[in-house]
Amino acid sequence: MTQPAISVRNVSKRFGETLVLKDINLEVPRGQVSCLIGPSGSGKSTLLRCMAFLEEASAGMIEIEGEPLGFSEKDGKRRRQTAAELRRTRSKIGMVFQQFNLWPHMTALGNVSMALRRVRGLSRKDAEERAMAQLVKVGLEARAGHYPSQLSGGQQQRVAIARALALDPTIMLFDEPTSALDPELTGEVLNVMRALADEGMTMVVVTHEIGFAASVGNNVCFLDHGQLLFHDTPEAVFAAPRHPRLEQFLDTYLDRGAQMLR
Amino acid sequence: MSFDFAVILAKGPQILAGLGVTILIWVAGTILAAALGFLVATARRYGGRLADLVLSVPVEVLRGTPFLVQIFLLYFGGPYIGLRLDPIAAGLLGLSVYGAAYYAEIFRAGFQSVPPGHSEAADCVGLTRIQTILHVQLPEMALLVLPPSMNMAVILLKETALLSLITVPEMTMTVQAIGSQQYAFVESIVVLALVYWALVELANFLGRVAERRLSTYSA
């Protein structure tokens, strides 16, 4: 068996008293699109954020392409990685947020070229050239000089995707990338993600776009109350008879493309 | 009784020298105060609980005591612990430290105004903590911290007048001396008021220019 892109082993996460993730075990295969679905508050964002070490798991281990993320184990003890070690492991990951999180004081080009200059040490000219290529890829070369406040939500999210792609990650994590968008703007973002999937990018997508999960996803994971209830191909997950919790969940998302499963 | 400004204005070169000292201490003191305040705010935010707690003490003491008391302590009390400073050095140090306490609070609010997601995005593309502070957080908070920063700069300018009491040869001391030599005390105070007011207006004008330039990207 080839090594998974991400392996999540016995991961639990608590915020104070509440256990938000309960002993999650998950292998994210390379080159595939894995969709995380589940009711609001079920722990999807927390799990995804653990995969980028934006949250620290309370227990368990996460490995990125075989390398421990955030913590390393020595003599059975968890040791926090240094900032430099963490940056190295994390460099394989690109993250896309629900709220875009573009830097408002920089243009689209500035947002995408920032890390190429500051992290990769490219000259301004080289960095902007490569950043421009990423903007072309998401169809926004004409908006390179615009500030985030001058772009639509869909355009901002595409810039955010370009920013994450600029550092050539092998894995892309998406946390409800279209949930903050007006419905007519979700298509342009989903199309960019679909194209990325076609190129063979490993993707983990938290989404309420059931249609996207069913048509683009290679795997679907269903989270409920912090538990990974099941993990399978979309065909198997969405085929009747369905798990009652999933059935209940789908009922509330009929307007998000789930009617195609009826 | 009539006002006689001529006797004061005849001492133009002396007044200008005092004005020069005032501006020097003000500008240098404000820059040092802002820089030190930024370091304190950064250390309080990222240095852990202990650093936050330890640094909160001087910040609160400096904000809770009059500037006049602080400079008296520094200038007259300093020699008791081996800190012997000439008046200008003591004035500059006193103003910087006093201002730093306020700037630390201004930058603390600034850090809080930057959405955590913007720093997380910086983490995710591999920026170091320092790069994130310098290239993301500081420029993002600039527009928010600019008005209170300029406001503080104006307060610091006015506080420099108190440095005359530790014999710093700044404008207030110079003009008052001229006024009493020439028996034109009230006139000297009027001239002082006008010059300080002109400097404050100049500072406010520069603040507005900076604000306009920074606001290009906000919708």
Ligand SMILES: Nc1ncnc2c1ncn2[C@@H]1O[C@H](COP(=O)(O)OP(=O)(O)O)[C@@H](O)[C@H]1O
């Ligand atoms: N920083 C936090 N502090 C405390 N509780 C949190 C925090 N983040 C998330 N939670 C809680 O954890 C649970 C799961 O949240 P989340 O992972 O955001 O769910 P989802 O993304 O599936 O909607 C929720 O009950 C939420 O209130």
Ligand SMILES: [Mg+2]
């Ligand atoms: Mg969420």
